[in-house]
Structures are given as C-alpha cells and as structure tokens.
Amino acid sequence: DQQVKQNSPSLSVQEGRISILNCDYTNSMFDYFLWYKKYPAEGPTFLISISSIKDKNEDGRFTVFLNKSAKHLSLHIVPSQPGDSAVYFCAALPPPEGSNYKLTFGKGTLLTVNP
Amino acid sequence: DTGVSQNPRHKITKRGQNVTFRCDPISEHNRLYWYRQTLGQGPEFLTYFQNEAQLEKSRLLSDRFSAERPKGSFSTLEIQRTEQGDSAMYLCASSPQYFGPGTRLLVL
Numbered sequence: 001d002q003q004v005k006q007n008s009p010s011l012s013v014q015e016g017r018i019s020i021l022n023c024d025y026t027n028s029m030f031d032y033f034l035w036y037k038k039y040p041a042e043g044p045t046f047l048i049s050i051s052s053i054k055d056k057n058e059d060g061r062f063t064v065f066l067n068k069s070a071k072h073l074s075l076h077i078v079p080s081q082p083g084d085s086a087v088y089f090c091a092a093l094p095p096p097e098g099s100n101y102k103l104t105f106g107k108g109t110l111l112t113v114n115p
Numbered sequence: 116d117t118g119v120s121q122n123p124r125h126k127i128t129k130r131g132q133n134v135t136f137r138c139d140p141i142s143e144h145n146r147l148y149w150y151r152q153t154l155g156q157g158p159e160f161l162t163y164f165q166n167e168a169q170l171e172k173s174r175l176l177s178d179r180f181s182a183e184r185p186k187g188s189f190s191t192l193e194i195q196r197t198e199q200g201d202s203a204m205y206l207c208a209s210s211p212q213y214f215g216p217g218t219r220l221l222v223l
Contacts, residue, residue, distance in 0.1 A: 004157075034212060043119075043206055043214035044158065089157050093211065100171045101211050102148060105157030 003027045004092050006106035014114055019077040021109050023090030026071065030092035034103070035064060035075045038087045047088075048075070080113045087111070119215035121207050127221045128197055135193045136218045138207030147190050148208040149182055151175065152217075158206055164190060197222045 005024045013019045023033075031052040036044035050057040050064045050073065057064050063076045077084055090106040120139045128134050140147045145166050150158035161180070163171045166187040176182075179197075184190040194201055197220075204217045 036214075041204075041217075041219060043121075043217045045214070046212055049212075091157070100163045100165075101146065102160045102163055102171070103150075103158070103208070103211060105159070107155065107157050 001026075002106075003030075004090055004104050004106040006090055006109050008109050009107070010110040010112070012112045012114060013080050015082055016079045019075075019080045019084065019111055019113065021075040021077075021088050021090075021111065023073045023075075023106055024071055025073075025092050027092070027094075027104075028071070029094045030104070031095050032093040033064070033066060033073050034091045034093070035062075036089040036091060037084075038089060038108070044089055077111075080111075082113050082115050085111055085113050119207055119209045119213055121205075121215040121218050123218060124216060125219050125221075127223065129223050130199060131196055133193065133195045134197060134220065135191055136205055136220075138190045138192070138215060139188070140190070140207065140209035141213060144210035144213075145187065146210040147184060148211055149190070149192050150206040150208065150214075152204045152206060153202075158214075161192075161205075194220075199223075 034049040035047045038044045048059050048062045050066050066073045087108040089108045091103045122137045147164045149161040152158045162182050164184040179195045182192045199222045202222045204219045206217045207215045
C-alpha cells in the first residue's frame with residue numbers, strides 16, 4: 001500500500017521554465033512533508049519542507065504548496081536549471097508524539113532540465 | 116564536516132558472505148534510522164534507534180539483518196549470508212531527515 005505517491009516517473013523541462021513535481025498521500029496522519037533531491041550514488045539531500053498548518057513555503061527558487069483537503073503537494077522550481085536534473089522524492093512524517101517519526105517516501109520523479 | 120557519514124561507500128561481496136556497514140550521525144542527534152533503496156523505488160524504512168535502544172524494525176529486516184547502536188552514537192548494520200536480493204543502497208538518517216551518502220552494496 002503506497003501511502004505516498006508520485007505518479008510521474010519522469011519530467012522534462014527547458015532551462016529557465018518552471019518545473020512542477022507532484023505528490024499525493026493517503027494517510028491523513030501525516031502532518032509534515034519534505035522534498036529531497038537525489039543524484040545517482042549519493043544520499044538524498046533535503047530541499048524544502050512544509051508543515052500541515054501551512055499551505056505554502058518558499059526558499060529561493062523552490063516553493064512547496066500543500067492542499068491538505070486534496071492530500072496533494074507540489075514542488076515548483078523556478079527558473080529551472082540544468083543542475084536541477086536529478087530524482088526528486090516526496091516524503092511524509094507523522095506527528096512525533098506517539099510514533100517513531102519515520103519518513104515514508106514516494107517512488108520519485110526523474111527531472112531532466114534541458115539547456 | 117558535521118553531517119551524517121557512512122562507511123564504506125561501496126561494497127562488493129560474494130553471495131553468502133557477511134558485510135557490515137557503519138553510520139556516524141550528526142552529533143547529539145538521538146534518533147538514527149536505516150533505510151534501503153532499490154532501483155526505481157524510494158527509500159524504505161528498515162529500523163530506528165532512539166539513543167541506544169532499537170525501537171522499531173521493519174518486516175523488510177529479515178533474521179539475517181542486525182543493527183546496533185551500542186553507545187547511542189554510531190550505528191552498524193550487519194547482513195549475514197548475503198543474497199543477491201540484498202543488493203541495494205543502504206542509507207542512514209539522523210533525526211529524522213538528514214541522510215548520509217549511503218553505502219551501495221552489490222552481491223555477486
């Protein structure tokens with residue numbers, strides 16, 4: 001049972017345009033969401049996160065939007081750069097109280113930014 | 116460097132051999148996690164420590180796998196009698212969102 005879903009295995013965009021990566025979740029207990037970037041043969045690098053009490057969080061070129069009623073979040077990268085080409089993982093956390101506070105990941109989306 | 120470190124970065128072994136990986140978390144982080152990632156999948160939870168106590172083990176962690184965190188600092192993950200299906204990247208995370216570079220295991 002995939003509790004965090006990234007339905008697009010890959011996405012290709014032109015340099016300078018917007019990249020939009022999507023993520024859906026099914027477990028309403030999740031209340032904190034994270035995006036990671038991963039290059040081959042490296043560990044995931046934390047990018048940006050959002051708490052369920054917010055609907056938007058911005059950090060430079062990266063913005064995460066959360067629609068709690070739809071159980072949907074998205075990562076926007078503007079403008080996209082060739083160095084952004086990587087696999088992006090969406091992950092979710094339950095509240096820390098009463099849980100082991102472990103991440104549940106989607107399967108990832110391979111982003112390719114073409115020069 | 117105050118990030119999460121993992122050793123070795125790569126390990127090639129023959130089926131049936133034992134392997135051990137080490138993780139050094141960020142100092143003073145009391146939560147430490149092990150995950151496994153295979154091709155086309157996101158990282159999957161294996162086990163979790165709070166200080167030296169192992170508080171949860173996934174059903175993915177067969178009897179051939181054992182993890183320790185003896186003094187609540189570094190942790191080791193041992194796989195006994197490795198199988199080809201154990202080939203994966205093994206990731207360690209600290210409290211709970213900062214990952215190390217991973218150990219890529221190939222079982223021949």
